[in-house]
Amino acid sequence: MHEAIARLRAEGLARIDQAATNEALEAVRLALLGRKGELTRLLRGLVDLEPAQRPAVGAALNELKLEFGAALGRRQSELAEHHTAAAVCDLTLPGLPPVVLGTAHPLPSVLEEICDIFYGMGYDRDEGPEVELEYYNFTALNFPPDHPARDLQDTFFLGTDILLRTQTSPVQVRTMERRSPPLAYVFPGRVYRNENADASHSSEFFQIEGLRVDRDISLVDLRETVAAFVGSFFGGERPTRFRPHYFPFTEPSVEVDMQCMKCGGRGCGICGQSGWLEIMGAGMVHPNVFKAVGYPDDAYTGFAFGMGIDRLAMLKYGIDDIRLFYENDLRFLRQFRGVL
């Protein structure tokens, strides 16, 4: 028996070494260790031996099984190395593109990203018309008739009472006319200003308006909402500050500055050496706006804010000319591949 084992060992190891391909090696493995393999046959034969012999022969066979296993593994890696060396493929050649991918435009992408942040905070979204009544764009928003506040936004007029909306704020009024608090909404969309185009001005651009109304919303809620948004959109802890400002439809009104992302507040060309970047206008909803939509006096408080999507996209991607967004040059658009 020991003789047979020794012979199988010598033969088996030789055949493993001689296997020239993976397929041949697999055939050898089956011939030795497979269900009908020679070593398997010897192991089955154990039952025919004297009980006294069985432990020693069994141990020898198991040892051989391990040895074959190791030899097979060794030979397999040898073959793999050999194979690699033999095939002279230049693996640095470029891959084949699946399709030539297109791109989503960065403005609607940033718009969607902002909406996503507010969905996460429990806000709904709605839209309003771009051609708007003077009533919704100005009067209901507490812009007194014939008041210089109307000059804050140079307006394109389409008729005596209709115009291209200068802000997304009229959607606040339309929504409050239809719904009672509690309300939490964002209103994104295109707006228009009668301004000459330059690197930072365009006669059409995108804004997003936010509105939150409930029984006791305070300035603290506005601060927290702004901080949560800024942290999510720009990433990290970014200090913000409120600066008093004037908007007819909010009181108190503020402009919100964010610490400059480029210089961290030390002052640089981006922030005009101030260390701060203006990112939105905001404030507590003016009682006259609640009055215009028919809410009872003193019943509710709320905040509203408005941001320029173009400006946020410019800050986020380091774009220095707003006109690039509307030129639709593929050399520009391709840089936003994979952004949604």
Place this chain on the structure above:
Amino acid sequence: MKISLQWLRELVAWEDSPADLAARLTAAGLNVEGLSEFALTWPGVKVARVLECNRHPNADKLTLCKVDDGSGKTYQIVCGAPNVRAGLHVLLATVGAELPGGVRIEAANIRGIESRGMICSGAELGLSDDEAGIMELADAPAAGTPADELFGCRDTVLDIEVTPNRPDWLSHLGVAREVAALYGTKLQPPRVLKPTPGGTLGWKVEVEDFHDCPRYIAHGADNVAVGPSPAWLQNRLRAIGQRPINNVVDITNFVLFELGQPLHAFDRDLLGGDVITVRRAGRKQTVTMLDDVSRQIVADDLIIADGDGPVALAGVMGLASSQVTAGTTRLLLESAFFCPSLIRQSSRRLGLVSESSYRFEREADWSMVRFAAHRALYLLQELAGATIIGDAIDRADPDRQVPPDLALRVHQVNRILGTDLSLEQTADVLRALGLKVQPLSSQIEAKTVNLMVQVPTFRRDLKLEVDLIEEIARLHGYDRGTRGCGSPALTCRRRQRRDEVNRLLRIWLPALGYHEIVSSSFSGRHQLAALQLTAGDLRSECLQVLNPHHGRETLLRTSLVPGFVDAARRNLHAGAQRPVRLFQLGRVFWPAGRKTAGTRHAQEHLLPEEPRLLQIGIAGGEGAGYGGIPLELLELKGLATELAALLGIPLSLRPAGREPFLADGLQWEILDSSGEICGSLGRLKPETAAALDVDANIALLELRLDRLDCTRPAIHYEQFSRFPAAKRDLSLLVPSGVTFQQVEETIRGAVGNGLAHLELFDIYTGTGLPAGTCAYGIRLKFRSQHGSLTGTIVDETIQRILRDLASALQVYPRA
């Protein structure tokens, strides 16, 4: 608004650097947009005395001067000014001096005579417009005195952004009030002259309607000596970017920027009659204003008139006819309060915004009308030697209402700001702003009024309780509150289907190689014309901007096509790889479209319909696919079908669409499940492309997203067949006139349910076919839910198909 810190210091004291002052003002809402140094200095220019003058030996118009610069030496200077003469005190630019504009003085040889410097005119030093002669210095300043000491100035100037609600900040006094509140210092009001009774003005003032002009004050001044203002006054004006003119005009300007109250000085000798009337113009007339520009006054304009007609467009600008000139000696000084909206209407109609109209349309300060007049009288007496007439006219609306005091509830302050302020803290903040505060109840609860606040005349913006709350936030700080509502209620929000469809399209289309574009909502007439829309087409009527840039005609787009072509042209010109695949999601504006009804506002019908469109297109495609159809149209047709399937909306395409800008025979209508047209697909006509200035094939697919019911039907899992499919290829001879659609419908009708797949894999139109036919290669796959299909069953089905094709369409298998 520019604020000179030197000027501000005369009105209020503070201890801080300019940068820190700017930061504090900004934090308080007076946004400082710029901080700059102003310097008027002439290094190397000093006073010299002309000792003697002689004719230049080689030039008639030049004078040879000997001057003394105070150092004990004398210089020889060649001078061309006609007014140079011995004994004058002049300003000498010595060798090495630098003049405004970068001129450097060097020793020069002028017509053979050495000149060691230059005697300067006012224009050369930037001190006046006078370039006709050299400056003659009055009062004989000592020779050698630097020009800087006499005329120079160093100042720091803040450029502040003033919001329309704070006209009080359009003056140095208003900013000084804010500085006093911020630094806890006291305001130092400027000196005024209250005329003592005596003398008669001899004029009357009639105010036609106190609504238009609630207050008009007129003063007289005699013996005025018009001349240049003193250097300090000129420099105040220069520092804030104003040009000094003469002492009288400078004084009215100075008071405007100091106190915010516009004044106007008339030459009384140039006024006709003895009555000043404040009235509407009543009729159209053309007048020449102070800036020498002719403008038209219309009937509704508020004017100041004398016995002969208008002498000023009230609050905007005076007319040239009665303006103060060098020869003026008797003044009529106007200080008034005009109706803001009237001033604004005149100013806007004429496109003429003056410092005066800018302030009046934001509402003047009632109390300042008299104070400013007295301030000007003081300066006229001091700086122009004027004799002030004691008799003055003050016409004020006897029915003018004093605005009521404001009630403040501390509970409401805390509710809005999220603070826990006490009554005392609230009152202190308001007092610091100069408001008079009277405590009432000390009980802080929802409906209890705690303070009554008296609003001064310079704070007309404080109209409601909430305006006071803003003042408290502004001074107390925006980050001091702690109480809020927290997040909105725990409800889960997500996109509505409308927004979700947009999002999916913006994922799918780029993955299929399309780039998203955002094109302008504006359009030009020729772009619209290029589409050749017929008169009844909703898109042929468009809205027009009434006040476009530069008067260029601007329409609102009624179609996305021109915007697409613009983007395509740009990229094709830039050498982008062809074809260029683009898409856009956008609104168009159809004034003749369906109106939205049921909203609160009666004018809602004035608004256009704003359909939301999806447009997908391919520009610069070449070559045809099967059936001779351009490849890019086949791609878009396949895409339309696929998108409909992805969105779960049944869309069908019907050949022979009727879009006037798409080529005949190469367009489809897209229909929704109810058979309504909701889009189009086709190739732009060559003449349309040419009219839109692009020389390339353009294929366009357009869908009205707002019309589609994008509600996705719920997906229900259906058991699929696990049995193998049987595959058969048919080669069919199809006579011309028979469409693929007919062939497909016939096959489907013949098979019934078991057809798993039908694919047209070849169309052959070459030789070897009977005339007037082509050959279709069609692959069919059959599959059953119940078991493997036997060859016999499949063969029977094929026979059925061939029989139906032959009988219905005369389509036979190719031998």
